[in-house]
Amino acid sequence: MAAAVSQRVLKAPACLCVFCGLPGAGKSTLTHRVLGTATEHGWKAAVVSYDELIPEQAYYSEVEEDGVKLKDMHTNWKSHRQAVLQYIEQFLKRPEVVVELPSSPLIHVAAWQLCVQPLLQPEELNTDGTPQLFLLDDNFYYQSMRHEVYQLARKLSLGFCQVYLQCDLETCISRNQSRPRPTPVKVIMEMEKRLECPNPHKNPWEFQSISLNSTNDVSKSDIQRVIELISMALNNPLSPAEDNTEQKEADRLKCAMSVVHQADQACRRLISEAMKTARENQVPSEHMRVLAARLNECKATFLLDLRKQFLQEVRFLQEEDVNVAQVVKRAVESVFDDKKNEILSQFIIIHKTM
Numbered sequence: 001m002a003a004a005v006s007q008r009v010l011k012a013p014a015c016l017c018v019f020c021g022l023p024g025a026g027k028s029t030l031t032h033r034v035l036g037t038a039t040e041h042g043w044k045a046a047v048v049s050y051d052e053l054i055p056e057q058a059y060y061s062e063v064e065e066d067g068v069k070l071k072d073m074h075t076n077w078k079s080h081r082q083a084v085l086q087y088i089e090q091f092l093k094r095p096e097v098v099v100e101l102p103s104s105p106l107i108h109v110a111a112w113q114l115c116v117q118p119l120l121q122p123e124e125l126n127t128d129g130t131p132q133l134f135l136l137d138d139n140f141y142y143q144s145m146r147h148e149v150y151q152l153a154r155k156l157s158l159g160f161c162q163v164y165l166q167c168d169l170e171t172c173i174s175r176n177q178s179r180p181r182p183t184p185v186k187v188i189m190e191m192e193k194r195l196e197c198p199n200p201h202k203n204p205w206e207f208q209s210i211s212l213n214s215t216n217d218v219s220k221s222d223i224q225r226v227i228e229l230i231s232m233a234l235n236n237p238l239s240p241a242e243d244n245t246e247q248k249e250a251d252r253l254k255c256a257m258s259v260v261h262q263a264d265q266a267c268r269r270l271i272s273e274a275m276k277t278a279r280e281n282q283v284p285s286e287h288m289r290v291l292a293a294r295l296n297e298c299k300a301t302f303l304l305d306l307r308k309q310f311l312q313e314v315r316f317l318q319e320e321d322v323n324v325a326q327v328v329k330r331a332v333e334s335v336f337d338d339k340k341n342e343i344l345s346q347f348i349i350i351h352k353t354m
């Protein structure tokens with residue numbers, strides 16, 4: 001089977017294969033095993049490890065901001081992710097540029113040069129038609145994060161596929177704890193709540209996806225399944241869409257993100273008003289800290305639910321020409337505002353009865 005896969009004439013020049021899952025699910029371990037097998041097949045492959053490419057301070061500033069901030073919550077982290085895709089695009093168009101890239105605040109250029117090293121060949125061999133594989137290793141826990149990769153594959157007519165590593169939360173946490181620099185447990189737990197694993201039934205663009213259970217050891221036949229998936233993707237390159245289905249899908253995700261962003265802003269304003277009221281009622285500073293944490297936690301849960309709800313309903317909203325800003329306003333006022341008042345009154349009452 002392996003030889004048969006490698007000898008077929010493959011139609012795409014390159015494949016973007018996304019590996020997604022929780023921290024500790026085993027993505028890096030698997031990508032390196034796939035890299036080894038792909039090389040044995042005579043393919044050129046590179047592991048694009050976001051952790052190695054994106055400067056560490058970008059990640060930790062996101063995490064530490066309010067204890068459980070996830071790295072996507074900020075446009076800043078998004079711009080790092082987009083920079084990775086821009087580097088891939090540039091490499092595919094002009095690989096020779098990689099040796100003279102200027103330094104960048106978004107990406108470790110030296111790490112990038114090292115990452116694509118296996119894809120570079122002496123000039124006389126560059127036209128040998130060997131496919132290039134980019135094994136993208138990050139959590140990719142929202143489908144919108146993976147969709148950005150899909151869009152690049154479509155733009156450049158590349159193969160695209162996804163491998164989801166399904167692993168128990170407890171296993172991820174325990175593997176993570178044994179690492180020299182573990183990801184905060186809270187971050188893993190928050191990510192698990194938000195995780196949108198590939199769902200080809202709901203999102204047709206995710207049709208070339210497999211799920212591997214990595215709670216136990218990943219077997220040789222799992223690796224073989226990944227190789228076959230990549231081979232299939234290389235044989236079925238994406239093409240820029242002739243109808244506007246994909247554009248609609250991208251608009252839908254963009255709309256959902258904008259809804260969450262607008263709601264986030266509105267909640268922040270309400271939280272800051274609540275903090276002001278608490279101060280005016282002389283709630284002591286140690287209680288103010290707890291109050292802020294409770295309100296932020298409540299906001300995170302509200303935004304998470306809102307995002308899920310909008311991803312399901314936004315198509316309907318767009319078709320019905322509903323005013324999204326109005327809907328957001330109503331949701332914030334009717335759901336979050338009530339919860340906020342409930343939390344605030346608990347603190348004011350406690351303080352007054354002390």
Ligand SMILES: Nc1ncnc2c1ncn2[C@@H]1O[C@H](COP(=O)(O)OP(=O)(O)OP(=O)(O)O)[C@@H](O)[C@H]1O
Pocket residue numbers: 021022023024025026027028029030051138139175176179183214215216217218
């Ligand atoms: N299938 C497995 N069985 C047992 N241990 C594993 C397995 N896969 C990975 N590990 C171990 O778990 C730890 C985390 O693995 P790895 O770095 O591959 O996870 P990851 O998903 O890439 O995490 P992150 O998203 O944080 O980079 C490592 O110590 C690794 O050796």
